[in-house]
Amino acid sequence: MKVRASSAVVIVCGLVLAGCLWSPLTAQQALSTSELIKVEGKVEVKKGQAPTFKPVPPNLKLAGALKRLDGGDKVRTGVQSGAELMLKDTCVLAVKEGSLFEVPLVIGEKGLAQLKAQQGSFLFKVVSGSDFKVQTADVVAAVKGTLFEVEMTDSFHKLLQLPGLEIGIDNIGGTMVDVYEGEVELTNQASKATRRLKAGQGISVLNRLLMGLDKNFAEGFSPIRAFDPLERLRKNFGQVGELLHGLASTRQGLLGFDSTGLSLPLGRLNLGERLGRFSEGFAPELRQKLTSLGSSLGELRSTLEEWKKIGQALKGEEFKPRLDERRFPRQKFPLIVPEVAVKEACLGDGLFVAVGPRPGCQVVRLTPEEDQGLVLQEGEGTFRIRDFLHGIDGVVTVRQEAGQLVTVLEMTDGTLHVRIPGELEVHPVGAKQRLAFVTSQADGSSRRLEPAPALDPNPKVLEYSFRAEAEIAKQRAEHEQKVGKARQEAIEKVVDQLKDGKGRDQLKEKAKDLKNLGKNLRNLWR
Incomplete structure (x- = not known):
């Protein structure tokens, strides 16, 4: 089965500094002390293989172990929320609302680190001379300078979150890069086309869904757009951005970063607004060319x-059916399904999920999360996913077996996608296809299971x-x-x-x- 990349991002930080070659031990020590240095609003951390995110208190003196971040920890920011993170001696990150990323692990003898993110807006201030690269499913950015922004719109729309797995549908998405200092060289992952950005230039990189709409999008880039670096930096990151702009791009400069009393401009940036910003570079050229044909x-x-x-x-x-959300409102409260029952939840836009426990399971409990679909909190059973607007019909069966959770997705019509949280690959499952994964309940790790077994789904859910x-x-x-x-x-x-x-x-x-x-x-x- 073909495996397709999603819009997750990997930031590769090589700790080779100007005039000084860091040993693996020094790099590891620096990363081991990575920490949150400031939080605003709702910021949550998931430590290692812990099952849930925990809120970080605004007073970091009370945060305890949540403040210090180890490799593999996950951090997410909510609505009107932000965070600042320091990777010691490497870079400072300012993170805005609606972001989700994983703290780097140190690997190999050169002290390389990977920071994975699936959604959000990030401002990086990097030590000059570092071998710093940003890799998303759409683009590889070789950073030649020190201050740049990456904003991502995840192309994976989550419908159902299970332990160790996410199930969803394909979505419009991509990566936007703006350079405030230095240069960035971009290589599109699919087309291998390249672009070079200087300070005051930005570009949008299309995901595979958008590239497939028209052959004219084959290179996967928007036109390069010009902007005033300081003006945009102030607009997007406020006083924090100005402070980073003024810092010396040295290890000593980064260690002197102190944003006490300064705030990030935060708001409720929804998908439509993200896509509006993402498409900025296309609009002027389109208007000009369309005018010539007027x-x-x-x-x-x-x-x-x-x-x-x-x-x-x-x-x-x-x-095309029309489903009034006043008659079919989105699920806003926990969905609790007892053993003998089947209940449904509406996820909006024609999407519905019917849920029934496995025989012998007393209850299945799910909670809705904004832009995250339904999250399974307890139980095992069968989940039928229907999209009445786009012809999707699939059945997910979850069963516990010998300390493992086996999940099987079998499609009748349309296509659903499966992703392991934090991974780059997305596995599409088309009509008449079946895919299975097994998740360890000890450490939360997941892997594909082949051949995919045929678990017995709850017949009441199939007939619902x-x-x-x-x-x-x-x-x-x-x-x-x-x-x-x-x-x-x-x-x-x-x-x-x-x-x-x-x-x-x-x-x-x-x-x-x-x-x-x-x-x-x-x-x-x-």
């Missing part, structure tokens, strides 16, 4: 609309009728009646047009115009 488009607009309507009516408008199904059936009947009427009217209109000889000649002329327009559109991105 006159020819205008001449044909009325004819195109007329024949488009006739064509749609003959073909029949595609049925979602509340939305009756509403969709009603809408479909009304739609088919409407389409039938429109098709008959379109047939009558076409017959009348063809009876008129003048109408046939006009149709031939417009066909030539449409052919020429197609040539112009193909040159749109050249």
Whole structure:
């Protein structure tokens, strides 16, 4: 089965400093003292293989072990929240709201470290002379300078979180890079195309989903955009960004970082706003090129609309169900399902999950988390995931066996994706396919299980009728009646047009115009 990369990020910090070669021991000591130096709002830490995140108190003197971060610990920031982290003698990170990352582990003799992140906005101030690289599923950034920003929109939309596994759907996403000092050389992971950014330049890197929309996106980069470094730094990171900009890019300079009394500009940056910023570089060029075609488009607009309507009516408008969130509200409270019951939860946008415990399991308990789907807190059983807007139907079965948790995903229609938390790879599971994983309950590690066993799902979940199904059936009947009427009217209109000889000649002329327009559109991105 093909394995596809997700929009997670790996930051590789080589501790080779100007004028001084650090030994593995020194690098390890420096990383072992990595710590949070400031938190604002809701910041949580998950220590090692601990099952849950724990909130970090604003007063770090009371944080205890949560303040000091070891390799493999995970940190996440909530809405209107941020954090500042120091990797001793290497770099300072300012982290904004909605971010999730993993603290570096030291590996190998050269003291390389990997910081993994799946979502969020990060500002890096790096010691000059360090061999510093940022690797995402979309791009590799070789950093030639000291101050730059990476903002990521995760292309993995979580629906269900299990111990050691995440199940979700593909999403629009990518990586945005802005350079405030120095240079960054970018290499697109898929196309191998390169770009070089200098201070005051930024770019958006498309994920594979966006690259596949059109051959003109094949290189995977937006146009390079120019900006005022200090102005944008103030806007995105406020006084903290200004302070980092003014620091000397040396080990001594980083150790002198003190943001007491300064704040990051925090807010509620939702997916739409992230994508709006991500697409900044495309807009000016698109407007300019579309303007050049404006006159020819205008001449044909009325004819195109007329024949488009006739064509749609003959073909029949595609049925798209509409699900009012007032009738089908998103799950906001814990979902508790006793052994003999089946309950459903709405995740919005036509997505639903039906849940039933395994026989002998007294209860299954899940909690909804914002932008994180449903999180399994207790129990084992069967989860049927339906997306009524995009034709997805899959069944997840979870069973405990000899100190391990076995998870099997079997698809009927559409595609769901599986990811091990913190990993870069995403495993797509298509229609009629089955995939299995086993998770150790001792250390939380997960691995793929082959061949995938056929676990017995809860039959009540397989037979369960979602509340939305009756509403969709009603809408479909009304739609088919409407389409039938429109098709008959379109047939009558076409017959009348063809009876008129003048109408046939006009149709031939417009066909030539449409052919020429197609040539112009193909040159749109050249």
